[in-house]
Amino acid sequence: MEYEPVIGLEVHAQLKTDSKLFCGCSTRFGKEPNANTCPVCLGMPGVLPVLNRKVVQYTVMMGLATNCRIAGESIFARKNYFYPDLPKGYQISQYEAPICEDGWVEIKANGEARRIGITRIHMEEDAGKLVHEGAFDSSHSSFVDLNRACVPLMEIVSEPDIRSPEEAGAYMRKLRDIVIYLGICDGNMEEGSLRCDANISIRPRGSDTFGTRAEIKNMNSFRFLQAALEYEFERQVDLIRDDGHVVQETRLFDSNRGVTSSMRSKEEAHDYRYFPEPDLVPLRIGPDWVEQVRQSLPESRDEKIGRYVGEMKLSEYDAQVLTSDPVTARFFENVVRGGAKPKAASNWVMGEFMRLVKEAGVEAAKITPEQVAHIIMLVETQAISGSAAKAVFEQVFDTGQDPDRVVKEQGLAQVSDEGAIREEVQRVLDDHPDDVARFRAGKQKVLGFLVGQVMKATKGKANPKLVNEILRELLSK
Amino acid sequence: MKLYNKTIHDLHEDLKEGRVSSTRITEDVFQRIDDVDDQVRAYLTLTRESAMESADEADERYRKGDFLGQLDGIPMAVKDIFMTDGVKTTCGSKILENFIAPYDGTVVAKVKDSGAVITGKVNMDEFAMGSSNENSGFFPTHNPWNTDMVPGGSSGGSASSVAAGEAICALGTDTGGSIRQPASHCGVVGMKPTYGRVSRYGVIAFASSLDQVGPLTRDVRDCAILLKAIAGHDPADSTSAKIPVPDYPSLLTGDVEGMRVGLPEEYFGEGLDPEVEELVRAAVTILEKRGMKPVPISLPSTRYAVATYYIIAPAEASSNLARYDGVRYGVRYPEAKGLMEMYKKTRSQGFGVEVQRRIMLGTFALSAGYYDAYYGKAQRVRTMIRREMDEAFSKVDVLLAPTAPTAAFPIGDRVDDPLRMYLSDVFTIPVNIAGVAGISVPCGLSSEGLPVGVQLIGPSFKEETLLNVAYAYEQERGEFPECPL
Numbered sequence: 001m002e003y004e005p006v007i008g009l010e011v012h013a014q015l016k017t018d019s020k021l022f023c024g025c026s027t028r029f030g031k032e033p034n035a036n037t038c039p040v041c042l043g044m045p046g047v048l049p050v051l052n053r054k055v056v057q058y059t060v061m062m063g064l065a066t067n068c069r070i071a072g073e074s075i076f077a078r079k080n081y082f083y084p085d086l087p088k089g090y091q092i093s094q095y096e097a098p099i100c101e102d103g104w105v106e107i108k109a110n111g112e113a114r115r116i117g118i119t120r121i122h123m124e125e126d127a128g129k130l131v132h133e134g135a136f137d138s139s140h141s142s143f144v145d146l147n148r149a150c151v152p153l154m155e156i157v158s159e160p161d162i163r164s165p166e167e168a169g170a171y172m173r174k175l176r177d178i179v180i181y182l183g184i185c186d187g188n189m190e191e192g193s194l195r196c197d198a199n200i201s202i203r204p205r206g207s208d209t210f211g212t213r214a215e216i217k218n219m220n221s222f223r224f225l226q227a228a229l230e231y232e233f234e235r236q237v238d239l240i241r242d243d244g245h246v247v248q249e250t251r252l253f254d255s256n257r258g259v260t261s262s263m264r265s266k267e268e269a270h271d272y273r274y275f276p277e278p279d280l281v282p283l284r285i286g287p288d289w290v291e292q293v294r295q296s297l298p299e300s301r302d303e304k305i306g307r308y309v310g311e312m313k314l315s316e317y318d319a320q321v322l323t324s325d326p327v328t329a330r331f332f333e334n335v336v337r338g339g340a341k342p343k344a345a346s347n348w349v350m351g352e353f354m355r356l357v358k359e360a361g362v363e364a365a366k367i368t369p370e371q372v373a374h375i376i377m378l379v380e381t382q383a384i385s386g387s388a389a390k391a392v393f394e395q396v397f398d399t400g401q402d403p404d405r406v407v408k409e410q411g412l413a414q415v416s417d418e419g420a421i422r423e424e425v426q427r428v429l430d431d432h433p434d435d436v437a438r439f440r441a442g443k444q445k446v447l448g449f450l451v452g453q454v455m456k457a458t459k460g461k462a463n464p465k466l467v468n469e470i471l472r473e474l475l476s477k
Numbered sequence: 478m479k480l481y482n483k484t485i486h487d488l489h490e491d492l493k494e495g496r497v498s499s500t501r502i503t504e505d506v507f508q509r510i511d512d513v514d515d516q517v518r519a520y521l522t523l524t525r526e527s528a529m530e531s532a533d534e535a536d537e538r539y540r541k542g543d544f545l546g547q548l549d550g551i552p553m554a555v556k557d558i559f560m561t562d563g564v565k566t567t568c569g570s571k572i573l574e575n576f577i578a579p580y581d582g583t584v585v586a587k588v589k590d591s592g593a594v595i596t597g598k599v600n601m602d603e604f605a606m607g608s609s610n611e612n613s614g615f616f617p618t619h620n621p622w623n624t625d626m627v628p629g630g631s632s633g634g635s636a637s638s639v640a641a642g643e644a645i646c647a648l649g650t651d652t653g654g655s656i657r658q659p660a661s662h663c664g665v666v667g668m669k670p671t672y673g674r675v676s677r678y679g680v681i682a683f684a685s686s687l688d689q690v691g692p693l694t695r696d697v698r699d700c701a702i703l704l705k706a707i708a709g710h711d712p713a714d715s716t717s718a719k720i721p722v723p724d725y726p727s728l729l730t731g732d733v734e735g736m737r738v739g740l741p742e743e744y745f746g747e748g749l750d751p752e753v754e755e756l757v758r759a760a761v762t763i764l765e766k767r768g769m770k771p772v773p774i775s776l777p778s779t780r781y782a783v784a785t786y787y788i789i790a791p792a793e794a795s796s797n798l799a800r801y802d803g804v805r806y807g808v809r810y811p812e813a814k815g816l817m818e819m820y821k822k823t824r825s826q827g828f829g830v831e832v833q834r835r836i837m838l839g840t841f842a843l844s845a846g847y848y849d850a851y852y853g854k855a856q857r858v859r860t861m862i863r864r865e866m867d868e869a870f871s872k873v874d875v876l877l878a879p880t881a882p883t884a885a886f887p888i889g890d891r892v893d894d895p896l897r898m899y900l901s902d903v904f905t906i907p908v909n910i911a912g913v914a915g916i917s918v919p920c921g922l923s924s925e926g927l928p929v930g931v932q933l934i935g936p937s938f939k940e941e942t943l944l945n946v947a948y949a950y951e952q953e954r955g956e957f958p959e960c961p962l
Contacts, residue, residue, distance in 0.1 A: 089799020
């Protein structure tokens with residue numbers, strides 16, 4: 001019998017707000033332990049939470065971007081459990097009445113478009129971090145760092161609509177694109193600003209029943225997500241084929257060994273004793289505000305790709321590359337806005353710009369989109385040659401200097417003086433009689449070499465079109 | 478009259494006229510504490526030094542004529558449930574025995590800003606769970622009227638300190654009667670305002686949806702003064718109401734002519750001590766003399782209030798008290814071998830019997846499979862009780878009932894019988910469940926010479942009405958006997 005996996009993902013996205021979910025502490029990463037704390041996020045006696053409005057706005061943005069219904073009234077709930085990184089002994093989350101419900105996103109996997117349902121999206125606070133002294137199994141003490149405690153998270157729960165590890169990866173990448181384009185989350189899985197747990201069960205292909213599921217944790221990259229699900233699918237298939245059965249449990253993925261192993265059984269699962277958070281009033285959101293947020297939603301990656309291909313006549317591939325992150329896309333669009341033709345802008349951004357960014361990092365880029373547009377204009381008006389333009393681009397990239405100034409200072413202005421070029425061409429022809437003979441004997445390729453020699457002699461400044469014309473003219477004599 | 482036995486408003490007049498200094502009053506109160514607190518045991522922590530500094534500052538302001546209001550320079554006791562910056566704040570629990578609060582709660586900050594002189598932190602039932610102060614993690618407080626008796630609880634230290642002249646007024650909290658019941662037992666005025674009237678920020682939480690801060694004072698005017706100082710919206714407490722605070726003291730006219738006072742029959746039934754009933758009914762007659770009309774009324778859901786309370790309050794408490802885990806502050810069991818043992822030993826040794834009982838009750842009530850039958854149902858009954866109360870206030874202006882079924886009982890009498898102890902609050906609990914306001918005013922002495930209070934209950938955010946009826950009653954009642962201590 002052939003089996004198929006049934007997968008649902010629970011994704012946690014850390015929201016990029018300045019302050020925490022329920023207090024005014026900074027969310028900035030990398031401070032010394034417990035520097036970003038106050039009585040509220042330390043869980044001191046007597047403190048009360050105050051909801052961060054920005055978190056609500058960001059979550060509503062996500063809900064709208066994933067076609068969810070935004071609840072007019074939602075409530076917070078306490079999830080109770082003991083752990084040293086959880087200062088209050090409960091996490092403030094949402095349970096029965098989340099802020100967003102019933103949405104979907106469209107993914108493409110194996111060339112096929114599919115809709116994955118979103119069950120719900122809710123807000124909750126993060127816990128702190130434990131640092132164990134010495135080796136884990138022989139550690140005598142642990143340190144608690146509560147900088148991360150109360151940092152806002154958004155949990156996105158999918159329907160069990162995912163049918164393969166590839167689809168899970170595509171879904172995850174789709175969510176990443178959405179949060180990054182909304183500007184509400186870094187989307188960095190390795191650093192943990194985007195995290196994911198998976199529920200997976202198997203069933204005979206075509207069946208509409210559900211098998212017993214296992215929950216998989218600790219998959220902190222797209223690659224590990226797929227690897228863990230592939231392993232777990234095979235494990236469950238093997239179990240069933242051997243007349244065994246899948247146990248409902250939580251399993252941990254070990255990325256070194258590429259396997260999942262049991263963490264805790266259903267019997268050991270916590271009873272979180274959820275109940276409505278009495279320290280917060282129900283969150284009421286008016287339709288006007290939701291509409292306002294909807295109007296302010298930035299263009300999504302899919303919309304951009306559609307526009308680049310449709311309006312700008314770029315290839316699907318170029319559109320994909322240019323939108324791989326919103327910073328590049330914005331840069332590209334500003335080059336176009338600066339007067340460059342989309343195709344030329346695309347070539348320069350995907351070529352020189354992305355190459356230099358890759359080498360030196362985006363922080364090193366001093367060049368503005370307007371400068372790129374200007375350099376493109378210089379090439380198009382034949383004020384500089386293509387190769388000179390690359391040199392100008394590189395210098396402006398490094399220094400941010402005015403391209404015109406760079407052209408002038410380096411003497412890169414293209415020579416379009418026919419007499420001067422004719423002189424140079426003649427000199428090259430005189431210096432290379434053998435090559436001239438070979439061209440005349442029919443070796444067309446030699447022309448390129450001769451053009452190169454002229455360009456070299458003029459330090460790239462000669463107008464290549466003119467060089468070509470004059471070369472052909474003199475050679476045909 | 479001794480300075481320590483005077484009211485806020487009288488002392489304020491004296492201070493204003495320069496007849497006395499805050500330093501004198503404060504010294505007098507501390508002298509009184511030195512004289513009687515070994516019998517009453519109201520205080521857990523004295524803040525003598527900072528109090529004398531505050532008194533000095535108040536005197537300076539009075540000298541310049543720019544005093545901060547009627548509370549300026551007045552010695553005040555603060556229940557140990559309030560976070561008080563730099564001062565030991567235990568909530569009556571061993572688990573916080575060594576805990577110095579790192580910030581001032583909103584109410585403490587407000588009374589400090591009003592110039593009040595904080596004399597110290599007073600005793601209470603551990604985490605406000607109790608009706609006799611016998612659940613204090615440290616020692617029981619005694620009733621100043623008869624030191625063999627309990628002062629009531631959980632704000633027993635607050636009530637007894639005011640009754641014994643160990644403070645001019647006090648701050649308390651009331652989750653199921655914790656201000657009104659000890660006020661009744663100690664012969665002082667005690668008010669639980671409407672839920673949301675006073676900020677809970679910096680009040681160590683027992684049951685978040687029921688807890689409310691309120692004043693304990695010598696008379697109704699003082700109560701109005703103190704309530705005015707502490708009430709109002711607080712951005713740090715999302716459950717505090719954005720409703721303007723009336724100037725309560727100036728609204729005390731004593732004119733209640735034609736107002737209707739409802740007498741809910743369910744509050745005058747089984748379990749009510751006949752002597753208490755007689756004194757409370759006499760209070761109705763006094764209000765009638767002022768032109769109020771008694772109206773018989775029925776609140777049938779009252780009988781479910783105690784059961785509802787003992788689901789909701791422990792459920793919230795089980796969660797609120799989870800933070801006392803020995804990890805970040807408070808007492809930690811030192812020799813634990815691992816995390817689980819640290820949690821278990823810290824909490825079973827740090828918490829007293831009653832607190833542990835309620836954590837167990839609440840944990841059970843919220844457990845998977847029991848939630849709907851207990852917590853869910855309790856919330857539905859709560860809605861019913863609230864509606865019934867709201868409906869009653871469409872017919873009457875205030876309700877009148879006993880505060881407690883009996884006068885103060887002997888220390889040790891009910892410690893082994895939690896159910897009987899819980900019934901001490903049978904008449905006060907419905908007010909918290911409904912979220913409305915209630916006040917206890919002394920209405921007489923029992924044959925044993927113990928004070929008895931009458932409870933007036935008013936609609937949400939109508940404290941001014943409630944205070945005015947209480948004020949009219951107090952005027953007509955006349956001077957209340959002084960505590961014999």
